[in-house]
Amino acid sequence: MDHFDRALELEKQDKIEEAAREYEHGISEGNAKLEAYLNLAFLYWQSTEYGFNVSLGLSKDFIDLAATRYTELLTDAKG
Numbered sequence: 261m262d263h264f265d266r267a268l269e270l271e272k273q274d275k276i277e278e279a280a281r282e283y284e285h286g287i288s289e290g291n292a293k294l295e296a297y298l299n300l301a302f303l304y305w306q307s308t309e310y311g312f313n314v315s316l317g318l319s320k321d322f323i324d325l326a327a328t329r330y331t332e333l334l335t336d337a338k339g
Contacts (some may be wrong), residue, residue: 262286264296273298276307277322287336297337303328 261288262267270279283300286292304326306312313323 261290264293264299267296267299271303273314276303276316276318279303280307280322280326287333294337297333301330301337302332304333 263282267279267286270276270282277299280300280303282304283292283296286296287300307323307326308330312318318326323333
């Protein structure tokens with residue numbers, strides 16, 4: 261199972277911060293699919309929504325990262 265598959269499984273379990281780390285690891289290795297960039301961008305964007313982040317108990321540091329990182333990912337995905 262690669263980082264992308266692990267991230268998908270973690271998302272299904274509502275382990276959002278762990279899923280994001282798996283996506284980031286896959287992306288940092290340089291062999292990530294476009295789908296990984298888009299999934300992670302959406303996950304970060306969704307994490308900035310108050311109801312979503314409160315219901316899952318996301319950390320403030322993660323939410324702050326999510327607020328800036330999702331636009332970077334979209335730019336990188338276009339690249």
